[in-house]
Amino acid sequence: MGDKQIKIEIAGQIKGFRTTLSLETNETLLSDEIKLLIGHLEKAGASPTLKEQETQFTGDSIKKLAGELDVDPSILRSLIGYREGMVQIGKASQLQVTDAICMLLYSYEKGFGESAIAFEQFESLVKQNGIKLTYPLTTGIFNLKKSGYIDGKLYDDEKKISLSPQGEKNAISAFKDYIAGKGVKRTPRFSKRSRNVKKRKGITGIKHKRAGK
16 A cells, blocks of 8 residues: 555566567555566577666565665655666765764675675775765774774774674764755764854964953
């Protein structure tokens, strides 16, 4: 009840002719129905195009991530994108860097069913998501390791990155805020107001000292 109805069309080439199969389903059964259509085409001797295979793959990854976050997959489809070996988080460049990195790692691990990612591959993920660091990524990873957000031993031994339980907790918290804001920037950990208060306190202290003089 309440599931949105979706029309699926899957095409393939059979002996030089393009064949299309279509059906209507709901969001809950979307992934299974795509697999069913592809199976029918393959039995008939057709090879589904890369785009259709990618659609199936993306749907499965989104579904896995949604299950971990306990949200409706339809909410994530406009915010998270998957391609083979890659994850794209909308507006990741606007997120606080630690949150963005934890969310990327979490999306990769849960969406692809992997326990870790090689440093070089993760570096590519960071660049593709437009996350700008004011320091080398190795420094960022060192800071995450120091804060307990990643498995330090795994990184030191194998140069692979994996979230620790604390890192997963941070990623889930960041994702909840990200989804609630529909992909907008998460509230900064240190607000401008708190910084201005510190500045005003510093100025007041100087004036008081001068007055005593």
